[in-house]
Amino acid sequence: MGDFGSAEEIGYNEDLITEILLNLPAKSLVRFKVVSKQWMSIISGTNFCLAHTRCLHAKGSVKPSALFIVRRYGQLSGMLLPLTRDCIRLPCFDFVDAPNVNILQSCNGLLLCASKTGYQPAWTNARYFICNPTTRKFKMLSIPRRLLQEFIFLSINLAFDPLKSPHHKIIYLRRKREGLLPWEFVGFIDIYSSETNSWSLSICKFSFGHGVEFSKGVFFNGAIYWFCETHRSSYFDIENECMKSIPMPRFETFRHWYFGESGGYLNFTIAYSSSYAFQVFEMAADRSSWYLKYRLNLTDLTFYKSVLSHSFGSIKYFCGIQSGEEGDSIVLVFEDGSTLSCNLKDRTIKKGLHCAALIPDGHYFHLQLWGSQYFETLACIL
Known part of the structure; x- marks a missing residue:
């Protein structure tokens, strides 16, 4: 009793x-x-959801359950690379009335998605929304019509850091239809804040040249970063609302590259010729430079002949470095969707989980990938 x-x-x-x-x-x-x-x-409750996310962060229990691998060309949702056995399928968007959903970005538990009808290459006809597949909540974005009609779309990005604020921001980049010079353009940045539920238009004006890959940005440490094949690129400081310049690492001609965040650092990984030789660069904390963190040639590994050349076929994709308890690793994805994880610390290889979906390479010689870590959280969409 x-x-x-x-x-x-x-x-x-x-x-x-x-x-x-x-x-x-x-x-x-x-x-x-x-x-x-x-x-x-x-x-x-909103307060509980925020407290839950922050509690898990404080304990170090918030770890990515999957990677969304996004291609530069074609459809944007490339594949889901599961990191745990609890997350082996692409999210189901049946809770949103939106056809042909493309995952553009994953940011601390929230997804930025686009629903596009037809086959037009421009994204002016797309409907954008924020969602949390774990809680099955979503919010459609209302982009001012003038931005879609009078300017050329560059990119749209999500900025969400639950440790700093329960609110999110949308960073929208556009440019004038005519450039200053054939090799120079004028761009504008507009910001939507969920805290005020409103847009701030043309809060930042900037000039840029060819080579900056605005089509996909990486949110990291309070800023949106973009890759560039030249010696300098750009990033947008969200708190100070200004575009700044950042150096890019110097590298030789490469075949594939990957740009993303992992383990609290911004990484740039490149693969040479046969996709068996890799270099991993890491950005310095003060953003002043990059340094070569890892150099790896898989053909030098003990397990190369017995594992890589046995039954997997050729490498289709590779993912940037992932941090875990056993050290950093590079994940290789093969034509059949099978994966191998190569530990960069002890140079060992082990078989990983099967990818949920793949998109063919087409006829592109270079394959550019961005990676968004997917976290299963109760993050609210305010």
Whole structure:
């Protein structure tokens, strides 16, 4: 009788229940909403969702469950590379009334997506939305019509850091239809803030030349970064609302490259000729330079003949460096969707999980990839 009374007392202690729930994985909490109305109310609360995300970050428990690999050409949603066995499929968007969904960016639990009808190459006909597949919540974005009609679209990016704010921002880049010179253009940046639910237009004007890959940006440490094949590129400082210049690492002619964030650093990885030789560059904390962190040739590894040349076929993609408890690694993706993980610390290779979807290379010689880490969180869309 005493035990029953204690259990009943705990059941009515909302503070204690909340403390217990804060330490559970996001997917479990979504299922636990059906336990009772009290649990539904707690888990659905905005303050709880934010506290849950920050609690897991503080414990170091927020780790990517998958990578969205995004190509430069063709459809934007390249593939899902699962990092855990709990996340082996592409998200289902049946909770959004939007056909032909393309995942443009994954940012700390939220996805920036585009729904596009028809086959026009321009993105002026696309509908954009933010969503959280874990909680199945979404919000359509209303982009001012003038931006779609009078200017040429460059890119759209999501900036969301739940450790700093529960709100997100949309960074929209456009340019004039005519450039200053044949090799120089004028661009503008507009920002949508979920905190004010409004757009700030033309908050930043900048000039740029050919070579900056605005088609896909990487959100990292309060800024949006873009890759450039020349010696300098650009990044947008979100807090100070200004475009700044950043050096790019010097490298030889390459076949494939990958640009993304991992382990708290911005990385640029390139593969040469046969895609078996790699170099991994890491940006310095002060953004002043890059340094070569790893150099690797898979043909020098002990397991090369027995593993790589056995039954996997040729390499289709490679992913940039991923940080784990066993050290940094490069993930290789083969034609059949199978993967191998090469540890850059001890030079060992092990088989990984199968990719959820692949998109053919077509006839492009160079393959440029961006990677967005996918986190399963309760992050709210405010």
